[in-house]
Amino acid sequence: MPPGGGGPMKDCEYSQISTHSSSPMESPHKKKKIAARRKWEVFPGRNKFFCNGRIMMARQTGVFYLTLILILVTSGLFFAFDCPYLAVKITPAIPVVGGILFFFVMGTLLRTSFSDPGVLPRATPDEAADLERQIDIANGTSSGGYRPPPRTKEVIINGQTVKLKYCFTCKIFRPPRASHCSLCDNCVERFDHHCPWVGNCVGKRNYRFFYMFILSLSFLTVFIFAFVITHVILRSQQTGFLNALKDSPASVLEAVVCFFSVWSIVGLSGFHTYLISSNQTTNEDIKGSWSNKRGKENYNPYSYGNIFTNCCVALCGPISPSLIDRRGYIQPDTPQPAAPSNGIAAYGATQSQSDMNISDIPGSNPIPSGSRSRYSSPSAPADQSPAFCLYGVASSEHFTRVQSHKDSLKCNQLPHGSSADILIQSPHATEDSWHLLTTWDQEGPGRLSIRAPHSIGSSLGSQWGRSGTFLAPSRLSFFATERKTRVSVIRKIKC
Amino acid sequence: MPPQVHNLQELRRSASLATKVFIQRDYSDGTICQFQTKFPPELDSRIERQLFEETVKTLNGFYAEAEKIGGSSYLEGCLACATAYFIFLCMETHYEKVLKKISRYIQEQNEKIFAPRGLLLTDPVERGMRVIEISIYEDRCSSGSSSSGSSSGSGSSGGGGGAGAR
Numbered sequence: 023m024p025p026g027g028g029g030p031m032k033d034c035e036y037s038q039i040s041t042h043s044s045s046p047m048e049s050p051h052k053k054k055k056i057a058a059r060r061k062w063e064v065f066p067g068r069n070k071f072f073c074n075g076r077i078m079m080a081r082q083t084g085v086f087y088l089t090l091i092l093i094l095v096t097s098g099l100f101f102a103f104d105c106p107y108l109a110v111k112i113t114p115a116i117p118v119v120g121g122i123l124f125f126f127v128m129g130t131l132l133r134t135s136f137s138d139p140g141v142l143p144r145a146t147p148d149e150a151a152d153l154e155r156q157i158d159i160a161n162g163t164s165s166g167g168y169r170p171p172p173r174t175k176e177v178i179i180n181g182q183t184v185k186l187k188y189c190f191t192c193k194i195f196r197p198p199r200a201s202h203c204s205l206c207d208n209c210v211e212r213f214d215h216h217c218p219w220v221g222n223c224v225g226k227r228n229y230r231f232f233y234m235f236i237l238s239l240s241f242l243t244v245f246i247f248a249f250v251i252t253h254v255i256l257r258s259q260q261t262g263f264l265n266a267l268k269d270s271p272a273s274v275l276e277a278v279v280c281f282f283s284v285w286s287i288v289g290l291s292g293f294h295t296y297l298i299s300s301n302q303t304t305n306e307d308i309k310g311s312w313s314n315k316r317g318k319e320n321y322n323p324y325s326y327g328n329i330f331t332n333c334c335v336a337l338c339g340p341i342s343p344s345l346i347d348r349r350g351y352i353q354p355d356t357p358q359p360a361a362p363s364n365g366i367a368a369y370g371a372t373q374s375q376s377d378m379n380i381s382d383i384p385g386s387n388p389i390p391s392g393s394r395s396r397y398s399s400p401s402a403p404a405d406q407s408p409a410f411c412l413y414g415v416a417s418s419e420h421f422t423r424v425q426s427h428k429d430s431l432k433c434n435q436l437p438h439g440s441s442a443d444i445l446i447q448s449p450h451a452t453e454d455s456w457h458l459l460t461t462w463d464q465e466g467p468g469r470l471s472i473r474a475p476h477s478i479g480s481s482l483g484s485q486w487g488r489s490g491t492f493l494a495p496s497r498l499s500f501f502a503t504e505r506k507t508r509v510s511v512i513r514k515i516k517c
Numbered sequence: 518m519p520p521q522v523h524n525l526q527e528l529r530r531s532a533s534l535a536t537k538v539f540i541q542r543d544y545s546d547g548t549i550c551q552f553q554t555k556f557p558p559e560l561d562s563r564i565e566r567q568l569f570e571e572t573v574k575t576l577n578g579f580y581a582e583a584e585k586i587g588g589s590s591y592l593e594g595c596l597a598c599a600t601a602y603f604i605f606l607c608m609e610t611h612y613e614k615v616l617k618k619i620s621r622y623i624q625e626q627n628e629k630i631f632a633p634r635g636l637l638l639t640d641p642v643e644r645g646m647r648v649i650e651i652s653i654y655e656d657r658c659s660s661g662s663s664s665s666g667s668s669s670g671s672g673s674s675g676g677g678g679g680a681g682a683r
Contacts, residue, residue, distance in 0.1 A: 129601035143645040152539050177544045186544070194647060195541075198548055212548070230594075231602065324547060338594025339586050340612045345645045 062348040066144055067208040075348035077136040079221045080206050086135055086221030093131070093239070096279050097124045100246050103272040104253045111256060116249060123242040130235035131220065138344040139225030140211035142192060142200060150193040157188070180323035199324070201305055215304040224304075227344065230337050233294050240284070240291045247280035298336045299329040533655055540573065540649040550580040552641070552649055563653065564634050572626055572638075573649070576619065583615035616642055 062075035070079050079086070097120075105117040145153065157173055173188035175195055186195045189202050192209045196202070201213035203223045212226035224232045250273045257266035267274060297307060301324050306312060312322035326332050538559045543551045554573045556566045593611060597604050623640050631638055631651075639650040 126601050129603060133602050142647070145647070146644065148537050149539055149644065149648060149650070152537065179544060179547050184544070194645075197542065197647075198544055230598075234598065334591055334594075335586050337598065338591045340584055340590045340593075341610055342584070342646075343610070343613050343616065343642075345642070 059352050060348070061346070061350045061352055064352065065346065065348070067141065068206050069141075069208070071348065078138050078348060079135055080216065080218075080223065082205070082218065083221040085218040089131070089219045092279060092283075093124075093127060093242075096246060096276050097242070099272040099276050100250070103270050104250055104276070107253055107257070107270075108249055112252075120242075120245060120249075123238060123245060126238045127235065127242050130231050130238060133231040134217075134224070134228050134235050135220045135222050137222075137228045137231065138346060138348070139223040140213075140227040140342070141206075141223075141225075141344075141346050142194065142197075142209040142211060143346050144191075145193040153188075153193065153195070182321065182323040184323070199303060199306070212303060213305055227341060230341075233291075233298065233337065236287060236291045236294060240288045243280050243284045243287055246276060247284060250276045250280070299332050301325040301332040301336065535653050535655040538651045538653065540651065542647060549584050550641075550646055551577045557651075559653065560636070560651065563636055564631070568630055572630070575622065576641075576649070579615055579619045579622065583612045583619075 060075050062071045062078075065071070068081045070081055070083065071077065072079070100120065101117060101124075105120065108116045173195075175186040175188075177184055177186060177198070179198060184198050186198065188195050189209050191202065191207065194209065196209055197211060199212045200209050202209045203213065203216050205216050206223055208223070210223050210225035212229065214224040214229055214232075216223045217232070220232065220235070222228070253270065254263075254266050254273055254277075257269060260266075261269065297304065300322065302312060302322060306322075310316060312320060314320060326335060536559065538557045540552050540557065543553045552573050554570050554577075556569060560569060590611060620640050620642070623638050627638050635654045637652040637654065639652065641647070641649050644650055
């Protein structure tokens with residue numbers, strides 16, 4: 023009668039009633055409000071934030087500082103050494119124009135680097151669950167552990183068929199022209215490219231700042247180069263070439279820097295002018311998405327037809343506000359998408375592999391009716407186990423193992439209005455016995471929220487959550503957090 | 518039918534969340550923000566089709582207005598460019614103004630139309646402009662078993678493919 027095997031749960035008898043192969047446990051990551059944290063502090067992407075969330079950059083900012091130093095040093099030398107001579111000799115308008123250009127370059131550079139490029143926030147757990155369900159209907163997935171086909175949706179825009187891809191990290195279908203930046207680990211709208219020189223992605227919200235930056239920088243570079251040359255020439259007319267170089271050594275440095283950068287920057291400006299006029303992104307151009315070489319019928323559905331409109335829209339169109347609300351406070355009841363740092367995001371990786379075909383666990387046998395379930399948790403402290411009572415014997419079913427990652431558990435063997443506990447177990451790495459893996463919480467009739475799985479082997483064998491009321495027929499959906507996971511619904515039986 | 522809930526505060530207090538419906542984006546016109554007006558089956562018993570469609574169409578109209586490319590948006594863009602975009606530090610963009618209008622509209626719709634039917638609209642801007650999330654509530658005090666059964670039944674009918682073995 024009494025359950026064998028370790029533990030403080032000796033008095034509790036559980037007979038299984040309804041089990042079904044179930045798969046991934048959905049673990050909404052509820053963020054507790056710890057002293058009113060702002061959303062940027064728990065942002066799941068690989069970004070750096072400054073000034074309490076006002077400034078947003080990519081993780082690698084070394085090259086950005088190089089850009090900054092190059093611009094500041096070159097311009098500084100120009101204003102300090104060349105401008106006094108030129109202002110007197112030619113016209114004082116030169117430092118003024120130079121100053122305006124410099125001001126413009128710095129303004130646009132900082133805007134490009136510090137603003138949100140158009141990051142799409144990750145899906146909330148409810149959204150992700152809903153999408154998963156819809157994908158299943160569309161695919162007609164069968165349980166069996168086969169890898170599901172890649173998820174795409176097709177949509178017709180302006181007569182062209184565009185494929186929308188599903189992002190496994192962000193758990194959304196990417197809007198057209200959006201792309202996932204692997205460096206920042208974010209989906210970005212109208213993704214152009216990730217620019218290390220500005221230390222940020224270039225996307226919908228900061229593309230015009232980027233373009234203005236490279237355009238004004240080309241003008242500034244050409245400006246400085248031209249006037250440095252003028253300066254040296256004028257000086258050398260007075261004192262000879264070598265003496266002129268000796269008198270203003272800074273000019274040499276400036277000339278060298280400008281000479282080497284002017285080709286790439288002017289080239290880049292020209293390239294982006296072409297992209298803007300045809301309303302393409304760098305991404306699309308590199309892939310040749312809309313080139314004629316793909317087919318005669320291939321054309322860019324986003325283009326407005328004429329160059330002028332395309333330019334106006336790209337540069338003077340409306341700017342959408344940031345969708346990620348960096349400086350907002352985290353609400354305690356708002357579900358936050360799972361951050362990559364905890365184990366739940368590993369789900370994203372395991373899901374895509376979806377090797378959830380669980381082979382029979384050697385040595386485990388289905389628990390026959392009336393037998394005692396054994397939840398070996400060698401280190402479970404005795405005082406944690408709640409007291410259970412028997413109030414009736416329910417029919418039990420065999421354990422059914424997790425077979426695919428998309429199944430849900432139907433609890434229609436439960437009598438209407440009855441209580442049940444959910445057990446999620448995983449076999450210990452070296453033993454055959456099953457260990458309780460996680461706890462749960464009742465959210466409402468038929469809904470469960472599963473908290474993050476504890477690591478196997480910790481002292482959690484007797485951690486029971488509150489039992490819930492399942493109104494049959496109820497359906498509980500699970501998402502995998504672990505392989506070889508077993509889900510069963512247990513009915514308490516009273517003494 | 519569960520008893521009518523009369524206002525948003527009552528709804529949040531006495532009802533429990535049964536399920537959520539997501540209205541996805543409609544990309545057939547390009548990348549502009551539009552939502553699908555297709556009527557989700559889960560709302561069949563909760564709200565009239567016409568009211569729902571009207572709400573979504575009005576929202577679509579607001580978003581179209583926000584993203585409209587025309588004289589005023591060009592003016593705003595050129596002015597901003599001329600000031601090296603420093604003007605954004607003090608001025609609110611046209612888009613932000615329309616978003617405020619939208620949130621006021623959604624609040625009003627929730628109070629007048631959706632909450633009395635046990636539904637709640639979430640502003641799309643809180644969901645990254647991907648979806649309009651409609652939360653369906655069941656009144657806790659009623660024996661909502663039949664209605665929650667039906668809503669979870671309809672919600673789970675979609676997952677039937679996954680549990681096909683049963």
